[in-house]
Amino acid sequence: MGIKRKLVRHYSVDLSESVSASSWAQKLVSGHANKRLARLLIAWKLEQQQQENSAALKSQWRMFHHQIERGNPRRTFTGMAFIEG
Numbered sequence: 001m002g003i004k005r006k007l008v009r010h011y012s013v014d015l016s017e018s019v020s021a022s023s024w025a026q027k028l029v030s031g032h033a034n035k036r037l038a039r040l041l042i043a044w045k046l047e048q049q050q051q052e053n054s055a056a057l058k059s060q061w062r063m064f065h066h067q068i069e070r071g072n073p074r075r076t077f078t079g080m081a082f083i084e085g
Contacts, residue, residue: 076083 074084
């Protein structure tokens, strides 16, 4: 099987236009570069989303911490026993 058939089958390249070997190679290289760039962009977006989720979770924990009732003891220890308050 010729290289052009392989390229048409695997990379869906149109053979109707006359293309030199160097431009074929350039299309393949740029295709790989585009794929690598797309993967990097997806990874970056996922990382951004994880950071946003982490920040939201930290904010929720901080709000929960401040909502806990403090300074109103129900039982205090005085002398030999606890005193209900």
